[in-house]
Amino acid sequence: MPANSVDILVVGGGIHGAAIARDAAGRGLKVMLAEKEDYASFTSSASSKLAHGGLRYLEHMEFGLVRESLSERAGLLRTAPHLVSPLKFLLPIFAWQKRSAWFVHTGLALYDLLSLGGEMPGSGRLAQSEIDALPYLRHDHLKAVLHYHDAHADDARLTLSAALDARGRGADIANRRTVTAIVPLANGYTATIVERGGTNEVEARFIVNTAGPFVGQLDAMIPHGPSPQNIRFVRGSHIVVPMPEPAETCAYTLQDEGERIIFSIPWLGGNFLMIGTTDIPQTGAPGHAVCSNQEKAYLLDAYNRYFSRSGGPVADSDIVFDWAGLRTLHGSPDKAASRISREVTLETSTQGNGGFLSLVGGKLTTHRATAEQVLARLRSMGLEMGPAWTRNTPQYGGTLDRKTLFARAAEGPAVVSQHTRQRWAFTYGDKIETLYGQLQTDPGLAEEIAPGVPRVELEHVASVEDAGTSEDFLMRRTKLQLFLDEAGREMIEDWFAKN
Numbered sequence: 012m013p014a015n016s017v018d019i020l021v022v023g024g025g026i027h028g029a030a031i032a033r034d035a036a037g038r039g040l041k042v043m044l045a046e047k048e049d050y051a052s053f054t055s056s057a058s059s060k061l062a063h064g065g066l067r068y069l070e071h072m073e074f075g076l077v078r079e080s081l082s083e084r085a086g087l088l089r090t091a092p093h094l095v096s097p098l099k100f101l102l103p104i105f106a107w108q109k110r111s112a113w114f115v116h117t118g119l120a121l122y123d124l125l126s127l128g129g130e131m132p133g134s135g136r137l138a139q140s141e142i143d144a145l146p147y148l149r150h151d152h153l154k155a156v157l158h159y160h161d162a163h164a165d166d167a168r169l170t171l172s173a174a175l176d177a178r179g180r181g182a183d184i185a186n187r188r189t190v191t192a193i194v195p196l197a198n199g200y201t202a203t204i205v206e207r208g209g210t211n212e213v214e215a216r217f218i219v220n221t222a223g224p225f226v227g228q229l230d231a232m233i234p235h236g237p238s239p240q241n242i243r244f245v246r247g248s249h250i251v252v253p254m255p256e257p258a259e260t261c262a263y264t265l266q267d268e269g270e271r272i273i274f275s276i277p278w279l280g281g282n283f284l285m286i287g288t289t290d291i292p293q294t295g296a297p298g299h300a301v302c303s304n305q306e307k308a309y310l311l312d313a314y315n316r317y318f319s320r321s322g323g324p325v326a327d328s329d330i331v332f333d334w335a336g337l338r339t340l341h342g343s344p345d346k347a348a349s350r351i352s353r354e355v356t357l358e359t360s361t362q363g364n365g366g367f368l369s370l371v372g373g374k375l376t377t378h379r380a381t382a383e384q385v386l387a388r389l390r391s392m393g394l395e396m397g398p399a400w401t402r403n404t405p406q407y408g409g410t411l412d413r414k415t416l417f418a419r420a421a422e423g424p425a426v427v428s429q430h431t432r433q434r435w436a437f438t439y440g441d442k443i444e445t446l447y448g449q450l451q452t453d454p455g456l457a458e459e460i461a462p463g464v465p466r467v468e469l470e471h472v473a474s475v476e477d478a479g480t481s482e483d484f485l486m487r488r489t490k491l492q493l494f495l496d497e498a499g500r501e502m503i504e505d506w507f508a509k510n
């Protein structure tokens with residue numbers, strides 16, 4: 012195979028592209044991944060950050076989807092313990108809600124049944140004494156509080172870890188690499204790629220389009236490909252407020268006045284509450300989505316309807332952060348967005364002995380299984396490859412369980428604070444050993460570039476994790492954007508400008 016030719020070119024470094032590149036590389040295929048901005052810079056860093064079965068899909072009788080998601084949730088807890096952790100949810104039932112306690116209880120029993128073997132605690136109902144101890148939940152018309160478990164996931168780092176694992180298995184992975192044109196060949200395609208100021212041509216037998224909201228733009232580059240006309244967007248936004256005192260320790264699943272579900276989730280070590288999400292049809296060209304003032308008001312209203320704080324309702328001025336992402340759906344223009352399935356859809360077209368595959372939809376939780384599904388489809392199109400291998404293989408950084416990670420953070424080098432070491436353990440997982448090793452060789456690397464950010468960490472993210480800007484580091488490699496003040500953020504910006 013010539014140097015500039017690959018078996019698969021994956022376009023898009025969100026969770027799906029990264030997972031497909033990882034799986035394919037591990038099966039012995041020659042893979043290139045192109046990500047035009049930073050890994051996870053669109054939908055895969057804008058999710059609700061849950062590895063979950065999707066309790067509400069039970070209402071739509073999507074038992075297969077829920078069972079698969081619960082099985083993948085269990086797999087993620089095992090293979091990425093540094094990034095995915097169990098989370099207890101409370102589900103209050105009020106007299107004014109559409110769904111009765113009995114109905115929800117039955118749903119939770121089914122959820123337990125479908126997650127059998129997943130080692131999560133079962134669902135149940137809080138005793139009155141436990142309800143009385145909840146600090147903020149309103150009690151008027153409260154009929155019951157149910158509980159169940161799901162998992163929290165660091166979406167951006169899960170994406171990054173799949174991309175880095177793919178690289179470790181031989182794939183050519185890069186961010187700030189854009190596919191700008193695709194031309195069919197007798198067998199496969201030539202893609203034009205712009206990166207780091209230059210333009211290259213790459214021959215690919217198969218192209219996998221995981222461009223998320225931009226999937227239609229890529230589809231439109233090839234003749235007779237999937238139809239870009241059927242792509243729709245629904246915007247989902249989240250707001251973040253500081254955690255009140257005393258802190259909430261559980262997440263809440265809240266029903267709004269209709270049938271929508273809103274989550275209130277303790278986030279980032281319990282320092283913040285994340286509240287989301289909305290579901291607003293979005294028209295026009297895709298891009299970075301923005302949480303509107305109406306969405307902020309809707310989420311604040313929803314929260315304040317359930318909770319009462321002594322200092323008064325949570326207000327717009329309490330919001331310290333927000334984000335929005337686009338769900339990309341595939342369905343005919345005359346169908347209501349709410350009626351279009353959220354399951355992943357794959358569309359293909361062939362080009363000689365090669366082909367083009369376009370992916371729409373899907374879930375963060377099921378990305379590994381979706382990657383397997385994609386590779387099975389490519390195999391059916393004639394691409395020979397090794398067997399599936401990802402189910403039980405630790406993700407990048409994922410070889411240490413949570414107990415060991417706590418212990419490694421506790422016993423690490425004293426030149427770095429315990430707080431920073433703990434943050435490292437649940438950010439870099441077993442790669443904390445790399446940071447410790449470098450500090451042992453050169454203790455000068457403990458010098459803080461910004462409060463709580465030693466130089467060794469910045470050198471690591473820049474050289475190993477492809478972080479090229481302060482935003483890559485503060486927003487996606489870590490969430491230090493929410494912890495550093497403006498001066499601290501500027502120190503990080505200066506470092507990236509000089510290095």
Ligand SMILES: Cc1cc2nc3c(=O)[nH]c(=O)nc-3n(C[C@H](O)[C@H](O)[C@H](O)COP(=O)(O)OP(=O)(O)OC[C@H]3O[C@@H](n4cnc5c(N)ncnc54)[C@H](O)[C@@H]3O)c2cc1C
Nearest residue numbers: 023025026027047054055058059061190223247373375376
């Ligand atoms: C509001 C919201 C909440 C959600 N919450 C959850 C949740 O809690 N749990 C869950 O399991 N799922 C959740 N999901 C679903 C999940 O987040 C998405 O299914 C998933 O992130 C989609 O990933 P992707 O890789 O398909 O797309 P993206 O993450 O959008 O990635 C596409 C990438 O392609 C790149 N790209 C585009 N064009 C080009 C080009 N020409 N060249 C190179 N690169 C290109 C983009 O820069 C982008 O990074 C949520 C989704 C939304 C919108």
